[in-house]
Amino acid sequence: MGGLTLYDKLWQSHLVHEEPDGATLLYIDRHLVHEVTSPQAFEGLRLADRQPWRASAAVAVPDHNVPTTQRSAGIADPISRLQVETLDANCKEFGIIEFKMNDVRQGIVHVIGPEEGLTLPGMTVVCGDSHTSTHGAFGALAFGIGTSEVEHVLATQCLVAKKSKAMRINVNGELGLGVTAKDVALAIIGAIGTAGGNGYAIEFAGSAIRGLSMEGRMTLCNMAIEAGARAGMVAVDEKTIEYVRGRPFSPTGEIWAQAVRWWQTLVSDVDAVFDQEVNLDAVAIVPQVTWGTSPEMVTTVNGRVPDPMQAPSDVKRQDWERALTYMGLTANTRIEDIAVDKVFIGSCTNSRIEDLRAAAAVIKGRKKAASVKLAMVVPGSGLVKQQAEQEGLDKVFLDAGFEWRDPGCSMCLAMNADRLEPGERCASTSNRNFEGRQGQGGRTHLVSPAMAAAAALAGHFVDVRSF
Amino acid sequence: MRAFTLFDGLVMPIDRANVDTDAIIPKQFLKSIKRSGFGPNLFDEWRYLDHGEPGQNNLGRPLNPDFVLNQPRYKGAQVLLARENFGCGSSREHAPWALEDYGFRALIAPSYADIFYNNCFKNGLLPIVLDAAIIDRLFNDVANTPGYSIRIDLAEQLVVTPSDDRFAFDVDPHRKYCLINGLDDIGLTLQHADKIRAYEVQRKLAAPWLFK
Numbered sequence: 001m002g003g004l005t006l007y008d009k010l011w012q013s014h015l016v017h018e019e020p021d022g023a024t025l026l027y028i029d030r031h032l033v034h035e036v037t038s039p040q041a042f043e044g045l046r047l048a049d050r051q052p053w054r055a056s057a058a059v060a061v062p063d064h065n066v067p068t069t070q071r072s073a074g075i076a077d078p079i080s081r082l083q084v085e086t087l088d089a090n091c092k093e094f095g096i097i098e099f100k101m102n103d104v105r106q107g108i109v110h111v112i113g114p115e116e117g118l119t120l121p122g123m124t125v126v127c128g129d130s131h132t133s134t135h136g137a138f139g140a141l142a143f144g145i146g147t148s149e150v151e152h153v154l155a156t157q158c159l160v161a162k163k164s165k166a167m168r169i170n171v172n173g174e175l176g177l178g179v180t181a182k183d184v185a186l187a188i189i190g191a192i193g194t195a196g197g198n199g200y201a202i203e204f205a206g207s208a209i210r211g212l213s214m215e216g217r218m219t220l221c222n223m224a225i226e227a228g229a230r231a232g233m234v235a236v237d238e239k240t241i242e243y244v245r246g247r248p249f250s251p252t253g254e255i256w257a258q259a260v261r262w263w264q265t266l267v268s269d270v271d272a273v274f275d276q277e278v279n280l281d282a283v284a285i286v287p288q289v290t291w292g293t294s295p296e297m298v299t300t301v302n303g304r305v306p307d308p309m310q311a312p313s314d315v316k317r318q319d320w321e322r323a324l325t326y327m328g329l330t331a332n333t334r335i336e337d338i339a340v341d342k343v344f345i346g347s348c349t350n351s352r353i354e355d356l357r358a359a360a361a362v363i364k365g366r367k368k369a370a371s372v373k374l375a376m377v378v379p380g381s382g383l384v385k386q387q388a389e390q391e392g393l394d395k396v397f398l399d400a401g402f403e404w405r406d407p408g409c410s411m412c413l414a415m416n417a418d419r420l421e422p423g424e425r426c427a428s429t430s431n432r433n434f435e436g437r438q439g440q441g442g443r444t445h446l447v448s449p450a451m452a453a454a455a456a457l458a459g460h461f462v463d464v465r466s467f
Numbered sequence: 468m469r470a471f472t473l474f475d476g477l478v479m480p481i482d483r484a485n486v487d488t489d490a491i492i493p494k495q496f497l498k499s500i501k502r503s504g505f506g507p508n509l510f511d512e513w514r515y516l517d518h519g520e521p522g523q524n525n526l527g528r529p530l531n532p533d534f535v536l537n538q539p540r541y542k543g544a545q546v547l548l549a550r551e552n553f554g555c556g557s558s559r560e561h562a563p564w565a566l567e568d569y570g571f572r573a574l575i576a577p578s579y580a581d582i583f584y585n586n587c588f589k590n591g592l593l594p595i596v597l598d599a600a601i602i603d604r605l606f607n608d609v610a611n612t613p614g615y616s617i618r619i620d621l622a623e624q625l626v627v628t629p630s631d632d633r634f635a636f637d638v639d640p641h642r643k644y645c646l647i648n649g650l651d652d653i654g655l656t657l658q659h660a661d662k663i664r665a666y667e668v669q670r671k672l673a674a675p676w677l678f679k
């Protein structure tokens with residue numbers, strides 16, 4: 001018998017009951033709730049006359065539907081407004097903590113969890129949202145669930161789940177200057193494909209991952225879902241522990257010391273065996289830009305839009321052709337020759353303070369290109385916004401002609417008023433470039449915050465390393 | 468979930484194949500934040516002559532007199548007789564929610580779409596599969612016999628007609644158990660409530676910060 005993987009340890013420490021067929025009742029420590037996937041779950045509780053098993057394990061925040069301007073005026077769209085008001089009412093009725101729209105702690109659910117210390121190492125964290133994988137950056141087992149599972153967790157504090165296989169992706173070596181966690185995430189997806197992680201829980205490891213900040217690790221785990229895995233995770237180290245120290249919901253005093261002792265064990269044993277291992281060389285990773293309608297349709301900023309005639313299979317050729325038509329691109333165009341109409345810096349992938357600092361560092365003292373219609377910065381939370389303003393980053397953005405907005409999901413999925421018009425092309429720091437994701441007919445190119453900032457200044461994609 | 472008991476139910480026939488989830492509950496109703504109250508919009512496009520919108524009062528809407536659901540003889544039906552591949556289309560649970568909310572408790576058809584079939588059990592509806600030949604006969608009998616009602620005996624896995632013909636049907640034992648005992652997934656998990664509590668007790672000792 002080999003040693004245990006981090007995933008094994010997290011799984012075993014939350015196992016309540018196991019059926020002979022492997023269906024497991026898994027205990028859930030933290031349940032994050034937002035307005036889109038929870039209303040029917042709460043109604044289900046009411047219809048069955050059930051109460052939350054442990055209301056204090058849940059924390060709610062509205063994020064998908066909230067406006068990013070003029071919040072005091074309320075939400076204009078009636079459907080959005082009803083979802084947010086329903087969340088407010090449900091939290092009140094069931095005694096669940098909620099950071100409301102005008103609370104400074106409000107923000108994207110995957111940003112506020114870690115920020116408040118609601119996400120801690122060794123926890124199981126679930127949310128009715130696929131990017132819950134983000135929280136795995138803390139050595140936690142975190143994954144997205146559907147609405148009926150939201151109800152199930154509310155009512156029982158457990159989830160019925162089956163264990164996945166374990167994959168380790170090792171990224172060793174040092175990342176070059178201007179190369180970020182987002183580029184690592186996109187390079188990994190480019191290497192293994194969007195189905196590469198299907199059926200696996202992925203642990204990201206290696207010296208390049210240890211070298212990432214907690215923000216960077218969150219960016220990486222956030223996109224584990226785009227690599228096909230339900231969960232991504234990084235082992236606990238000193239950075240993890242330093243990040244959670246002193247957060248509002250973090251333990252203190254003697255209990256803190258007890259917690260740290262356990263957290264330090266949350267690493268894969270040296271003799272742990274993985275079902276699959278993938279190795280990447282950090283030195284070879286350069287800034288990435290997606291060119292198509294799936295995150296795996298990605299290349300380097302120095303590259304070109306691929307030629308469908310060179311596709312490895314007929315199916316891929318058709319996929320590529322369809323993507324190029326939708327994206328309004330022709331084969332062999334240099335990525336640096338692609339002009340953008342809009343720039344979006346935000347989303348649960350890249351809206352933390354470090355992301356805003358990276359973008360501001362590129363922008364400082366320069367101006368947005370006149371051809372770029374809109375460049376917007378949407379901080380991940382009210383506290384990120386506050387911190388950025390203390391550092392004067394808002395001024396850097398505003399001086400350059402960017403818009404400085406209120407926190408929320410915003411143009412990541414265009415459920416609020418922020419969206420692309422048909423045919424518009426956007427450099428976006430979000431995680432999905434699917435057709436219509438940022439607005440019907442909109443064209444999304446996924447990039448890092450520094451690359452998005454550079455594109456806003458140049459009016460087209462440029463290599464931030466030589467910019 | 469309410470427990471599924473033996474009952475005699477009036478049968479309403481829907482004589483077409485591939486009835487999809489959009490026909491069962493049109494997509495404009497999926498924007499709702501509710502999971503109940505879909506009954507008045509069941510088969511909305513077939514049932515009314517105008518276009519329905521969520522939140523509308525359905526009482527004053529013009530009814531399509533040709534659609535079975537509006538015929539007085541089928542008022543209060545609890546069993547839906549249907550053709551093959553019933554419930555195809557989307558995976559949303561709104562379709563069984565609407566059928567259940569309207570008052571249906573069992574469906575009889577030669578086949579169902581997979582996801583819909585599963586979703587029925589989760590919502591206390593019994594989807595029964597019978598041979599196409601038997602289904603043909605039932606359609607005939609229903610058409611010729613006003614007030615035609617049928618006995619559904621889940622315990623014995625039998626459909627019993629007024630003339631005492633008995634048709635056996637298959638059902639997964641686990642699903643049958645859940646339906647008869649009114650257990651949804653949550654109810655099943657709550658059968659392990661003691662284990663969950665025991666886990667919490669030992670966990671509170673080992674990791675007290677998780678229970679702040």
Ligand code: SF4
Nearest residue numbers: 131347348409412413
């Ligand atoms: S920012 Fe985008 S990906 Fe993240 S939770 Fe919001 S909508 Fe989902």
